[in-house]
Amino acid sequence: MPHMEENSGGITLKTFRKSAILAACLACSALIHPGLAMAQFVMPGEPDERSLEILAEREAYLGQITPVDDALLQNPPAEDWLNWRRTLDGHADSPLDSITPDNVGGLQLAWSWALNDGPSYAPPLVHDGVMFVYNFGDRVQALDARNGDLLWTYNHQLPDGTVVAGTNFARKSMAIYGENLLTMTSDLRLVGLNMQTGEVAFDVQLADPADQFAYNGALTIANGVAIIGMTGCGAGQAGGCFILGADASTGEEMWRFNTVARPDEPGGETWNDLPLDQRYGGSVWGGATYDPELDLVYIGVGQPYPWNAEVRGTSPAVGGEDGEGNSLLYTNSTLAFHPQTGELAWHYQHVANDSLDMDYAFERTIVDLDVDGETRRLVVTSSKLAIFEALDAETGEFVFARDMGIQNVITDIDPETGAKTFNMDLIAGPGQTTEFCPHAGGARSFPATAYHAETQTLYIPMQEHCARYEPLEVDPEDGYPGAAVSWAVLPYRNADGETQETVGRLEALNLGNLETEWVNRPRSPQSTGVLLTGGGVLFEGSMDRYFTAYAMDSGDLLWETRLGDIPNSFPITYEADGRQYIAVITGGGGPFAATWGGMMPDILLPPQQGSEVYVFALPEPRD
Amino acid sequence: MHSLSRLPASLRGAFLLAALCAAPGFSQDEAAPAEDLPLAGFTAEQAEAGELAYRQSCLSCHGSNLNNGTFGPPLKGRPFREDFFDVPASVLFAYVTNAMPPNAPGSLQHSAYAGIIAYIMQENGIEAGDTPLPSNAEELQELLLARPE
Numbered sequence: 001m002p003h004m005e006e007n008s009g010g011i012t013l014k015t016f017r018k019s020a021i022l023a024a025c026l027a028c029s030a031l032i033h034p035g036l037a038m039a040q041f042v043m044p045g046e047p048d049e050r051s052l053e054i055l056a057e058r059e060a061y062l063g064q065i066t067p068v069d070d071a072l073l074q075n076p077p078a079e080d081w082l083n084w085r086r087t088l089d090g091h092a093d094s095p096l097d098s099i100t101p102d103n104v105g106g107l108q109l110a111w112s113w114a115l116n117d118g119p120s121y122a123p124p125l126v127h128d129g130v131m132f133v134y135n136f137g138d139r140v141q142a143l144d145a146r147n148g149d150l151l152w153t154y155n156h157q158l159p160d161g162t163v164v165a166g167t168n169f170a171r172k173s174m175a176i177y178g179e180n181l182l183t184m185t186s187d188l189r190l191v192g193l194n195m196q197t198g199e200v201a202f203d204v205q206l207a208d209p210a211d212q213f214a215y216n217g218a219l220t221i222a223n224g225v226a227i228i229g230m231t232g233c234g235a236g237q238a239g240g241c242f243i244l245g246a247d248a249s250t251g252e253e254m255w256r257f258n259t260v261a262r263p264d265e266p267g268g269e270t271w272n273d274l275p276l277d278q279r280y281g282g283s284v285w286g287g288a289t290y291d292p293e294l295d296l297v298y299i300g301v302g303q304p305y306p307w308n309a310e311v312r313g314t315s316p317a318v319g320g321e322d323g324e325g326n327s328l329l330y331t332n333s334t335l336a337f338h339p340q341t342g343e344l345a346w347h348y349q350h351v352a353n354d355s356l357d358m359d360y361a362f363e364r365t366i367v368d369l370d371v372d373g374e375t376r377r378l379v380v381t382s383s384k385l386a387i388f389e390a391l392d393a394e395t396g397e398f399v400f401a402r403d404m405g406i407q408n409v410i411t412d413i414d415p416e417t418g419a420k421t422f423n424m425d426l427i428a429g430p431g432q433t434t435e436f437c438p439h440a441g442g443a444r445s446f447p448a449t450a451y452h453a454e455t456q457t458l459y460i461p462m463q464e465h466c467a468r469y470e471p472l473e474v475d476p477e478d479g480y481p482g483a484a485v486s487w488a489v490l491p492y493r494n495a496d497g498e499t500q501e502t503v504g505r506l507e508a509l510n511l512g513n514l515e516t517e518w519v520n521r522p523r524s525p526q527s528t529g530v531l532l533t534g535g536g537v538l539f540e541g542s543m544d545r546y547f548t549a550y551a552m553d554s555g556d557l558l559w560e561t562r563l564g565d566i567p568n569s570f571p572i573t574y575e576a577d578g579r580q581y582i583a584v585i586t587g588g589g590g591p592f593a594a595t596w597g598g599m600m601p602d603i604l605l606p607p608q609q610g611s612e613v614y615v616f617a618l619p620e621p622r623d
Numbered sequence: 624m625h626s627l628s629r630l631p632a633s634l635r636g637a638f639l640l641a642a643l644c645a646a647p648g649f650s651q652d653e654a655a656p657a658e659d660l661p662l663a664g665f666t667a668e669q670a671e672a673g674e675l676a677y678r679q680s681c682l683s684c685h686g687s688n689l690n691n692g693t694f695g696p697p698l699k700g701r702p703f704r705e706d707f708f709d710v711p712a713s714v715l716f717a718y719v720t721n722a723m724p725p726n727a728p729g730s731l732q733h734s735a736y737a738g739i740i741a742y743i744m745q746e747n748g749i750e751a752g753d754t755p756l757p758s759n760a761e762e763l764q765e766l767l768l769a770r771p772e
Contacts, residue, residue, distance in 0.1 A: 165678060165679040165683065166682055168683065212687060232693065234692070283693075472696060473702060474697075475701050478699070478701065479688075482692040486696045593725065593727075594684060594724070595725070607727030
C-alpha cells in the first residue's frame, strides 16, 4: 500500500508496549481460531528491568525537546544546529569555542552511527541535545546527541517499484519548525514528524515523481514557510522546474513559481520564441537563505537544458542578435521572494543563454559590507564558474564581482551591471569539440561557503580543473536528448599551459577588500561545505576521505582524520551537556565521485557508498 | 573496423585505460572483420534484469529513458550508435566494465554489465531472442553489435 507511513521505532518504551499489546491481541485471535498455534506469537524475549528503565529515560529525554519558532530560527542557541547552514543568513559560523587551535589536535571519535548507504549531503540537525539524521532512501532517525543512542526511527513507505538509487534520493537538509522535524521525501511529499515521538504530524503530496521531478535540496523555513525547489528538470519536463512555498506547520502548498517563464507571463519573451513544450531546465537544487528584516528569501536557479544553446534551439537568436530575446529567464538567476505570498520582489540573471552547465544554484550568503562608505546588505553567490557576485539584498542591483581565477570562458564583467562577455571561440557547436575551464562538475559546487562576519571573511571550497566538451548532433526524431554533451574532465592548466597536480582549493577571501587572506591547494577535491567555529577552527572534508581542521586565520592544518567514505554532508558543531561536538556524515557517490574519478583514478572509493555519522569531541572521562 | 578516433573525446581516455588493462575487446585488429561476425543477441530476461541494474547504477546520470540524462550523454540515438554499434560487442562491454559507474568502475558483476548492455540494445530497437548475451569479453569479441534494421 503506497504512502502508508509508519514509525517503526528503535525500541522505545512506547513501541515495546505496542508490540506487547499486539502479541496479546494475536494470542486472543488464536483462541478464537483454534487452528492457530499460540506459540507463533510469543515475543522473542523478555526485557530485563534495567532495559525498561533505560527506555523510560530515553523517552523522558525526548520529552524535554522544546518547540522551535521563527524567532529561534533567526537567533538559534549556540548549542543547536537548526538549519542547513545553522543561521538563516547562511554563515555556518557557530559561536561554540571549546575546541581551539591549541587543543583540536586532541579531537577523538566520540561516537558514530551507520546510516543507509548512499550519497548523504544532509547535515545532522541538533536541538535540545537530540540529533536528527536523514538516511538515504527516506529513513529518518533521532539520536541522543551525547552518545548516539537511537531514540526513534521513521521509515517512509515509498511507492511500489521504487528503486532507491542516485542523487535524487539524497537531501541537502531537513528542517525544524514548531514541534516538528520536516523532510521532503523521494516521492515528493512534505512530511512533518513530531520531534518527541517521530510520529507523523502531517504528510502532504506536493508534486508527482512520475513527472520526473525530484527533490534533493536543503529545506529552509522562512517566516513560517517551507521553501522547496524542484530539481531533475533536465529529464525532459517541458516547462521546467518550480519553487513552492508550503505552510511549515501543516505542509499545505501556499504558492508556486515556475523557474521557466511562461510565454504569456513576464520573462516569457526571453525563450527565443520556443513554445513552452520546448523549454527545459531551471532546476533548483540548493537551499535558501532568509533576511527577516527585509522579509526576503533568496534562492538560485540552475541552467537551461540541453546544455548547448544551439542544440536546444536558443542560439542563434531569433532576429539575429543575442539579447533579451534569448536570455532564458529565470535560468541562472537569483530570485528574491516574500515567503508568505510568493511574490517575486526581484530577480537577477547572472548568465544568459548558458551553454556550459554552470548552474547558479548554490547558497546566497547574506552579509553587511561597507561599499563606498555606506553599509549595505548584500547577497553573495557564485556558480560553478567561481566568480563571486554581490547583489543588493533589497533591490537585486549588481554591486561587485570577484573572479577566483579558475574559469577562462568569461573575458569581461561589466562593473556596473555584472553582464558577462564570453569567449565564444570556447563555446562549441554540435559535433565540435572545445576545451575550457572549469568542467561542469564546478570550480565550486553545492558544498557551501561559510562567512565570518567579524573579519568579513568568506571561506570557499573549490576545485581546479578544465573540460573537453562535444555537444552532440542529435536527431529530433530521437526526442529530447538530455544534457546532450559528451564531456571529459581534464587536469587544470594555468595561463602558461602547465598542468598542476592539485585539484582542491580552500581559500579565505576578505569580502571587504576582495583580497585573498590565505589559500590551500590540497590534491583532492573538496567535498563538504565549510564549518566555522568560535574557537577559530575551520572544518572541511575532501574526496580522499579526509576530514580536516584548519586555523581560520592562517589556513594552517591543525588536525585530520580519515573516514570510511567521502565526507559529504555539511559538517556541523553542537553542544550537549556542556561538551562541544563536531559531526559530519559520509556517503560517497553523488556528482563528485561521478565526475572527478576519471581525472584522479588514484582516489579509490568503497563501491557501496558507505554512509555514517561521525561525531568528534575532545577527550572526556566516561561516566 | 572500429576506430578510436571516431569516439567522443570523453571516451578516448577511458578506452586507452581499458587497453592498458589488456581488455580483450581491444585485440580486434587480429580478428575477423566485424561485419562478418555473427550478431550479438540477448534474452528478454536479461534485458529485464538489466533494466533494474540500470536504474540502480546508471539512471542518475543517463536518465530514465536513456536519452534524458541530466549529466551523462544519451545511450540511444545516433551519436551513441555511431560509437558502439557495427563493432564487436566487446567494445561496449570493455568500456562499461572499465569505466562505469564512474564512482566505482568495475564494481558490478559481469552478468549485470551484460544485462545493462542487453537493456541498452533493447532500448535501441533490437528485439530480444533466445540466445543470451555472453558476459565475458572473449565471447563478445566474436559477436557483432549490429544496428537495428
